[in-house]
Amino acid sequence: MREARFHIPAPGGVECTLCPHHCRIPEGGRGRCRSRECRDGKLWALSYGAPCALAVDPVEKKPLNGFLPGTYCLSLSCTGCNLSCRWCQNSDISQAAPGEVECTVLTPEEAVDLCIRRGLPSMAYTYTEPFTWWEYMYDMAVLARRKGLKNILVSAGYVEQEPLRELLPYLDAANIDIKAMDDGFYRTWCGARLAPVLGNILALHEGGVHVEVTNLLIPGLNDSDGQVRALCHWMVDHGLQAVPLHFSRYFPRYRMREPGMTPKATLLRAKGIAQDAGCETVYLGNV
Template sequence: MMKECRFYKKLDGVGRYAANTVMCELCPHCCIISEGRHGKCGSRWNFEGRLYSVVYGKPCALADDPIEKKPLNEFHPGTRCLSLSCTGCNFRCLNCQNHDISQVLPSNVDFYELSPLEIVEIAVKHHLPGIAFTYTEPLTYYEYIYDIAQEAHKRGLWNILVSAGYINPEPLKEIVSFIDAANIDLKAFSDEVYQKQCGGHLQPVLDTLLTIKEAGVHLEITNLLIPGVNDDEGMIRDMCRWLNDHGFDDCPLHFSRFFPQYRMKDSIPTPRETLYLARRIAEEEGINKVYLGNI
């Protein structure tokens, strides 16, 4: 099951690009992908000059989760959802807790083969009122989400997006009309940290937050505080100030505790005091709903 991607263009005959080269326009990386190769996320492959989603219909993880685990604290609390993910991510976070599925190619893991309709039927069969696209970076399996989300709405299920929000505006605007709730990671209020820690940039994520809010989707934001990386008081204050200035004062903000893992095993867990300090700063800056996670 491979599906031709949306949001790409052929670069045949453009400048010095080899025949059959394409540019993926789904996320801000805008990968130039030559024939037989894949983009940074590992999910989108160039086959004979056409770009295909090779994870379409191949979820590597399915689970029944409480909605608070996403985390979503103010969207139908007490309910559960069908969590789903495929391999791949367009970030390279040094602290990724799901690196065994986010930083591998689909051929390196076991996966199910399930059509969008079959996914929805699993949720219905298990009386789960929503489907959460989560664990890795869902936006890299955009076409699969898009088709599942439409089927889910036909059956009255919610669609929940748990994402780092690194996507271009046009595809985002199209998918948000099928999303009922989102939790977006705001990893740091610093472009430099985004570059060093994740391999991306800050501004597209801020743009994603604004687009989701304007679309009226229920939105919660998570900021994982990592010692020495993004726990600077000034950075936390600047982030909260930006959120307040841009109308996110009533948007739930989750400060989450980091534990050493992946390429940051030598780090220390976030001291609890850092989380309490972050909450105080957020409240001082006018953020009304602050939650602490992983404590």
Template sequence: MDEPISAAERYPTKYWHQLADGRIQCDLCPRDCKLHEGQRGACFVRGRAGDAMVLTTYGRSSGFCVDPIEKKPLNQFYPGSSVLSFGTAGCNLACKFCQNWDISKSRSFDKLLDQASPEAIARYAEKHGCKSVAFTYNDPVIFAEYAMDVADACHARDIKTVAVTAGYIHAQPRRDFFAKMDAANVDLKAFTDEFYVKQTGSHLQPVLETLRYLKHETDVWLELTTLLIPGLNDSSQEISAMSEWIVKELGTDVPLHFSAFHPDYKLNDIPSTPAETLIQARKIALEAGLQYVYTGNVHNLEGDTTYCPACGKAVIVRDWYEIKQYHLTPDGRCENCNTVIAGRYGQFTSQFGRQRIPVRIGATV
């Protein structure tokens, strides 16, 4: 039984249409949920109230935290800077391996302890020196209206915006949503539709369409993440096919992060990903032609480091989220050979480091 949608939760949305049989169809993502009065979509946070689709989590968050930008992960988007991160509840995918399942799979709003207006979020980020604000923890696609309003408030204060997303979204809302974003890390969860269907309840093709769109039709800085799960998406053949597709369709300069799975949610019977699997995956992707490939969730200095694709010198040496050496000019060129390193950069004077700071933000202050 769906939780009733109270009047206070009914924020109007744009992406829906009425069907001939009286139901309303949500047009935000490829799930195309068709709803009777009072029903919620698969994401749980978008539902029907009267003859309209509403968003029930506008201005409500599961929590705020100031992180290093490398934690998103974004390694080539203002390295060393801090980012104000937050999410809401719900998700439009059903990943059996979700590592934020307590938030993304929530069917109750008891997780939404913090309330904050878009202006309050932007003001906090500016006051505390955050270069950007990230919509993360759960997929911002499902709270698109809130995220886009926050983005407008941030841009008015010269704060950048970051979407951490699975990229499962229809074409028109995709244009509207990413027009407000400065950077995105997209989870490319696997490279077979079978994995997407069985493990996430979705499909691969819409994600590939989002990736092509971001790379070729926007100025959004794009990085990719693939969580490697033993026996499900970690074969050399699949990693090779995925890497070759990225090179062909997106280019060699899109950073790719391989991260390690640990047992969680509905996949508690699968062991954690060995570090060797990530190191081998990185080798395969580099051999396929990708210039920037990283390993995550394991301690691997080489896999954390950014290398110049021309001279091979380390231009950003990282240890976890801490930058140990930085050899880029303010406009993002290798100090050794002057080659442009893909990404977004500025004057590097200090770094936020590996700290993580939970914060509270009021609704209006």
């Protein structure tokens, strides 16, 4: 546990300003991400130094196809997410609170040292929502950069501008998930909003970070021609035509039993729409 950044006093507690939810957290309470708790009028990052997942992954698994291809990264995650996607593939850790799943103790120094000893060129903050453990990620990213390692962010991109701005100089690559080009979809299925995500993708790109975008296509929910076209045109219209775009196959998980997995034809259709719109590099994932 570590005292958290990004909060202001609020009646009876604090207001967390890390992400657009701006949770009002009463004394003894936790925010929506379950990772940040108010105690003694302060906000605490509960999972600091306590990763619940640690693995060595090919960088293509993030997915990143245009950044250090053929290499492996030290992938690390703590519990917590500020979204609540009903199909979450990692719900056992993303929707858990610190203490509900087994964690290991690993300081930022030990994590970076482990990456170096394994001969890996990069650290990846991934699996859950890394912004909900911002302090831990930030400390690791600063150290990793100092030691000549690269930093990879895998995120839904739902964060306020200030925490992103502080982290950005230490990031080398990011894969950001756009759930759908539809604010109603975000509100109904993910408990979030679209606009901050789009703004943050642009900020990362303009900040010189290698960005790739993922779009999970769910039959009947976000896979219409219109939805796919809107996403692709937004990318091209904002100068992101060269940003690799990954259309990913959905499988029923967590609270979603229906619909069934995405047909391959849907992914191929999306790829065609993206190419027609001017997206230069389109990949299909989970197939």
